[in-house]
Amino acid sequence: MEPEASPQDSLATFAADLRALRIAQGEPTFEAMSRATGVSKSVLSEGLNGKKLPTERTVSSLLTMLGQDPAPWVARRAALDPRFGGVDALAPAEARTGESGKRPITRLTLFLTAAATAVVAVVATSLVWSLALGPTSADAAAPTSSASASASANATEGAEYLPYADGVDPMRTICRNDAVIAGSATHLDGAMQVQMMYSHNCMAAWGRVTRYDGKAAGNSISMRVYPAVDVDSPRSQERTAFDLQSLYTTMVIEPDVDARICGLATVTVDGETVELGPPYCI
Structure with missing residues (x-):
């Protein structure tokens, strides 16, 4: 499942797409996701419910755990981060995950x-x-x-x-x-x-x-x-x-x-x- 970024993208849409991906992968519990990613349940909950923009590390770990390529999601997340104003975050994500999160x-x-x-x-x-x-x-x-x-x-x-x-x-x-x-x-x-x-x-x-x-x-x-x-x-x-x-x-x-x-x-x-x-x- 590839993220569908657009000029009208928002934190709410980003979170909704993460929730949809979680459901598509069998809806693992927050406890299971926390143990698999090393990210706390509260941080995962905030990110999936759109209460706070998750960090690059959280997005990368979560998408890898869900069996997806985290790179486009990390790039989309960067576009929503006012600190970076759309800076390309693809290269750092690839360096950490091995280009696709699978190799x-x-x-x-x-x-x-x-x-x-x-x-x-x-x-x-x-x-x-x-x-x-x-x-x-x-x-x-x-x-x-x-x-x-x-x-x-x-x-x-x-x-x-x-x-x-x-x-x-x-x-x-x-x-x-x-x-x-x-x-x-x-x-x-x-x-x-x-x-x-x-x-x-x-x-x-x-x-x-x-x-x-x-x-x-x-x-x-x-x-x-x-x-x-x-x-x-x-x-x-x-x-x-x-x-x-x-x-x-x-x-x-x-x-x-x-x-x-x-x-x-x-x-x-x-x-x-x-x-x-x-x-x-x-």
């Missing part, structure tokens, strides 16, 4: 994008402080890096977060804070969705699978993530649960940005096991 982007691309953003932020911050404070002896302090910053944050946040490592729940670590959907695919006519998540700060990947067939009770969902070069690697992570609509795996840490991490999900439908293949790699 995964590589971890190297994600890494380079995040690294470039971090460098710009550091340079800008340094310039502001240099102008404000002038040169001091502290200017000769040891340099920092994104890796050391992440390690420092991981240590200082110890009271709230767990240290990130293979096999750790990503939602209990700082990795959740910069997690993005690196790739997403729907299966069984939109009844199932498989996603690969990635955190640049942690160099970590994990998988998420969500079902929208209304048959969670009595059935299972399972997903396994593993290094692409070794399906049976001891670093592989797998999780299975019954009676759940959505499940995510524990993490695989991979410092080599050229290495790929894959995920493969299975579900049971009325007791029959269905593989949601082929494997999805980022």
Whole structure:
């Protein structure tokens, strides 16, 4: 379903079209959409009911979850945002979702994008402080890096977060804070969705699978993530649960940005096991 933007487009029309798309996809609950997108139920409700223009991230995550290409919707949203006055938001959306929300982007691309953003932020911050404070002896302090910053944050946040490592729940670590959907695919006519998540700060990947067939009770969902070069690697992570609509795996840490991490999900439908293949790699 493509958005039908027009010069007379409005927040109400945009919200109505989002509601229609949700209904067309089986009308998943706000709880299910929140768990699948990482966006709160209240924010989703405001956006779908036209109370507030949803952010670009919310629109992109929601449309990807609904199995659609988020790019035209993000562009349409930008046209409604008075801050941008119709600035083309298509390119940023494509960079995050892999051109169509269906083909995964590589971890190297994600890494380079995040690294470039971090460098710009550091340079800008340094310039502001240099102008404000002038040169001091502290200017000769040891340099920092994104890796050391992440390690420092991981240590200082110890009271709230767990240290990130293979096999750790990503939602209990700082990795959740910069997690993005690196790739997403729907299966069984939109009844199932498989996603690969990635955190640049942690160099970590994990998988998420969500079902929208209304048959969670009595059935299972399972997903396994593993290094692409070794399906049976001891670093592989797998999780299975019954009676759940959505499940995510524990993490695989991979410092080599050229290495790929894959995920493969299975579900049971009325007791029959269905593989949601082929494997999805980022």
